Amino acid sequence: MTEPLGAGMFAGCAAHGPSPxxxxxxxxxxxxxxxxxxxxxxxxxxxxxxxxxxxxxxxxxxxxxxxxxxxxxxxxxxxxxxxxxxxxxxRTLLQPMDACCAWAEAHLPAVIDARDAHENGARAAGV
Incomplete structure (x- = not known):
C-alpha cells in the first residue's frame, strides 16, 4: 500500500509564489x-x-x-x-520543450490509442 499524500507536499513551492x-x-x-x-x-x-x-x-x-x-x-x-x-x-525553455516534443513524437500513438479506447469504453457503457 502506498503512503498517503501529505497536506504540505507543495509547501516548498508555495513559498516562491505562483508557478511561472x-x-x-x-x-x-x-x-x-x-x-x-x-x-x-x-x-x-x-x-x-x-x-x-x-x-x-x-x-x-x-x-x-x-x-x-x-x-x-x-x-x-x-x-x-x-x-x-x-x-x-x-530561451531557457527551448531545451525542455525539445524534450517534450521528442516525448510526444515517441508516445503520441499510444496516447491516441488510449484516448480511443477510453472513448469506446465510455460509449459502450452508455456514458
Missing amino acids: IRFGGKWTAKIIRCLEGGRRRFSELQVPLRGITPKVLTETLRVMERDGLVSRHYHPEIPPRVEYELTPLG
Missing part, C-alpha cells in the same frame, strides 16, 4: 517556437498561429512579457512597429 510555468496556456509554447529564430512582428506571429485572435495573442504576449519570457520592442515610426523576441530566460 503555465501548462494550460494553449498558445505560449507555440509563440516560443515562433520566436526561437529571433525578433518577429505581431503580424508575422499571426501567420503560423492560425486560429488565435489578435486579442488572445496580445494578452498572451503581455503575460509572457510580464513573466520575463518575451521582450517587446517599440519603434516610433509611422505606422508604429512593434517586435517581440525571447529573452535569455525565455
